[in-house]
Amino acid sequence: xxELKNITKSFQNGTIKTDVLKDVTFGVQRGxxxxxxxxxGNGKTTLMNILGCMLKMSGGSYALDGVDIETLDDDQLSDxxxxxxxxxxxSFNLLDGTSALDNVLLPLVYAEEYPDDARERATQLxxxxxxxxxxxxxxxxxxxxxxxxxxxxxxxxxxxxxxxxDEPTGNLDSESVREIMDxxxxxxxxxxxxxxxxHDINIARYAGRTVFLRDGKIYNEEVSK
Amino acid sequence: xxxxxxxxxxxxxLLVHKVRTVLSLxxxxxxxxxxxxxxxxxxxTEAKIxxxxxxxxxxxxxxNAGQVKIIAGRARQTKSVTTLEPRDALSIIANSSNxxxxxxxxxxxxQVKYGNLNTTTNIVGTTxxxxxxxxxxxxxxxxxxxxxxxxSRRVAVLxxxxxxNIFGQENPVGEMIRIGRVPFEVIGVLAPKGLDMNGADQxxxxxxxxxxxxxxxxxxxxxxxxxxxxxxxxxxxxxxxETRTVLREAHHIRTGxxxxxxxxxxxxxxxxxxxxxxxxxxxxxxxAAVSLLVGGIGIMAIMLISIKExxxxxxxxxxxxxxxxxxxxxxxxESLLLxxxxxxxxxxxxxxxxxxxxxxxxxxFSLSLNVVAIxxxxxxxxxxLFGVYPxxxxxxxxxxxxxxxx
Ligand SMILES: Nc1ncnc2c1ncn2[C@@H]1O[C@H](COP(=O)(O)OP(=O)(O)OP(=O)(O)O)[C@@H](O)[C@H]1O
Ligand SMILES: [Mg+2]
Numbered sequence: 001x002x003e004l005k006n007i008t009k010s011f012q013n014g015t016i017k018t019d020v021l022k023d024v025t026f027g028v029q030r031g032x033x034x035x036x037x038x039x040x041g042n043g044k045t046t047l048m049n050i051l052g053c054m055l056k057m058s059g060g061s062y063a064l065d066g067v068d069i070e071t072l073d074d075d076q077l078s079d080x081x082x083x084x085x086x087x088x089x090x091s092f093n094l095l096d097g098t099s100a101l102d103n104v105l106l107p108l109v110y111a112e113e114y115p116d117d118a119r120e121r122a123t124q125l126x127x128x129x130x131x132x133x134x135x136x137x138x139x140x141x142x143x144x145x146x147x148x149x150x151x152x153x154x155x156x157x158x159x160x161x162x163x164x165x166d167e168p169t170g171n172l173d174s175e176s177v178r179e180i181m182d183x184x185x186x187x188x189x190x191x192x193x194x195x196x197x198x199h200d201i202n203i204a205r206y207a208g209r210t211v212f213l214r215d216g217k218i219y220n221e222e223v224s225k
Numbered sequence: 226x227x228x229x230x231x232x233x234x235x236x237x238x239l240l241v242h243k244v245r246t247v248l249s250l251x252x253x254x255x256x257x258x259x260x261x262x263x264x265x266x267x268x269x270t271e272a273k274i275x276x277x278x279x280x281x282x283x284x285x286x287x288x289n290a291g292q293v294k295i296i297a298g299r300a301r302q303t304k305s306v307t308t309l310e311p312r313d314a315l316s317i318i319a320n321s322s323n324x325x326x327x328x329x330x331x332x333x334x335x336q337v338k339y340g341n342l343n344t345t346t347n348i349v350g351t352t353x354x355x356x357x358x359x360x361x362x363x364x365x366x367x368x369x370x371x372x373x374x375x376x377s378r379r380v381a382v383l384x385x386x387x388x389x390n391i392f393g394q395e396n397p398v399g400e401m402i403r404i405g406r407v408p409f410e411v412i413g414v415l416a417p418k419g420l421d422m423n424g425a426d427q428x429x430x431x432x433x434x435x436x437x438x439x440x441x442x443x444x445x446x447x448x449x450x451x452x453x454x455x456x457x458x459x460x461x462x463x464x465x466x467e468t469r470t471v472l473r474e475a476h477h478i479r480t481g482x483x484x485x486x487x488x489x490x491x492x493x494x495x496x497x498x499x500x501x502x503x504x505x506x507x508x509x510x511x512x513a514a515v516s517l518l519v520g521g522i523g524i525m526a527i528m529l530i531s532i533k534e535x536x537x538x539x540x541x542x543x544x545x546x547x548x549x550x551x552x553x554x555x556x557x558x559e560s561l562l563l564x565x566x567x568x569x570x571x572x573x574x575x576x577x578x579x580x581x582x583x584x585x586x587x588x589x590f591s592l593s594l595n596v597v598a599i600x601x602x603x604x605x606x607x608x609x610l611f612g613v614y615p616x617x618x619x620x621x622x623x624x625x626x627x628x629x630x631x
Binding site (some may be wrong): 075 | 537543544548624625
């Protein structure tokens, strides 16, 4: 479903050029749970931003569902993010001062059509991540683990095929980490394609396959049982 | 995108900074407020002038000695001229067919005494016909008649203000007063007329027979005004030219030489007033335009600040599928909401103040719906005009950088 070939990405800051991704080639099958591992500063987030169609790559090709991303304009990329990709970030990225419910509803605001059962759908998703009693709480009134569960519900509200999670447990205590990883595991079982970025080998174990990123290249793939 | 849904979610954020929001709207509020107040003051004064003219009698021409110039909407005599005489009034009546009355008058400010109270007031010497020409009515006693004028009798009819100043609650009719050094008998009191169109108190005067005034009080042979009443309002133009012809002839003014008098038509006084209020309106429009401009810049500033504070929010919205145009519309809607809010506050505040002014200035409150509509429309234009740049800026933000912004 995802096909990356010889992806490169470099940042130009004044005269300094940083080559972050040098030659990234790999694919993800529909329904797979893939972990991308690498130490800090290796370009994991950069790779995810490219996968999430939020960042233009410098070279190579990226096909999603057989569509060459390079051929899409900004509006089409926005639609694609809205329909096919659900993001889960390390820093949660919820709207402050906005209730859990409204946060979950946000992607639907930008959907082609705002569904009649939007509220029911969002409420149900919040229930499924164990926040049924907190739908009107604002981020300031929720714990870190609860933030991330709201973010997951938001990622799911448009029923995307792919969940992109960038160190979703990076800011959480071990109890919350288990909860979040259990939710991701459950989603995988329900048929979602999940790409999980982490530098923690214990987290990577949840995935069916782990891709290692080092020096801007994929150097090893490991399939776990 | 579902616009209303989007706006509902995003506007909750704007309300967090209420004070800042209201402050930044002050320009628009003041601008709109000024327009409301000024337009209603303009309408109020005009309504008042029209009612004054109706009181004065709309078919009355005023002949003043010398040249009268309209300065800032008020008629002012430039210098004193001695050529206008009581017999000119008689000539006007005798030589015209469109004129009912021509009433001569001379006035001077003098001190008036009753017992140990005194006041300085305007002493008007005129004839009995003034009653009909200037719509005077009496609240007490009687007016002097032609015989009392002919006999240079020392009788006086007081305005209400003069009565209040030197008699208080006492009935003045039959009492003796001194004007300058000369004793007069009070024979009547005029019904109150209020302020004239220049704001002068028309009740602060004493009317006495013209002959008495000229011979016994002023020691003059000339007058400074003749009130001419045309037969009706349609003959005003003819009455004016007849008056002019008669006076030029009586004063032996050769063709080509300027008049030594001025004929004022009440309608032209109204015109002059309108002219000066037009200048006023222009000035106000300029002030309104400037404050609206400042208001627009205020909106732009608050939008730029608000966008800076919400970079992360923009990143989040873009990540979950907002197009550039969605962000643009969102912030444009916000600046529109701000400016319309400011406009509505300005309109309500302006109308409130205008009503209060109308109560104190004692004129009818009026404001055309057009002005309100135009003001409202201009706030909408402001909101769009000054919202486009910040909204455009927000829409063009880099998604990844916006998301990582702390
Ligand atoms: N906009 C940018 N301009 C310049 N350099 C950048 C930019 N974004 C990222 N980089 C650089 O690219 C490299 C990889 O960054 P990235 O955030 O992808 O790493 P990461 O693997 O996600 O690290 P971490 O595990 O700490 O999140 C870093 O050295 C970073 O400094
Ligand atoms: Mg990272």
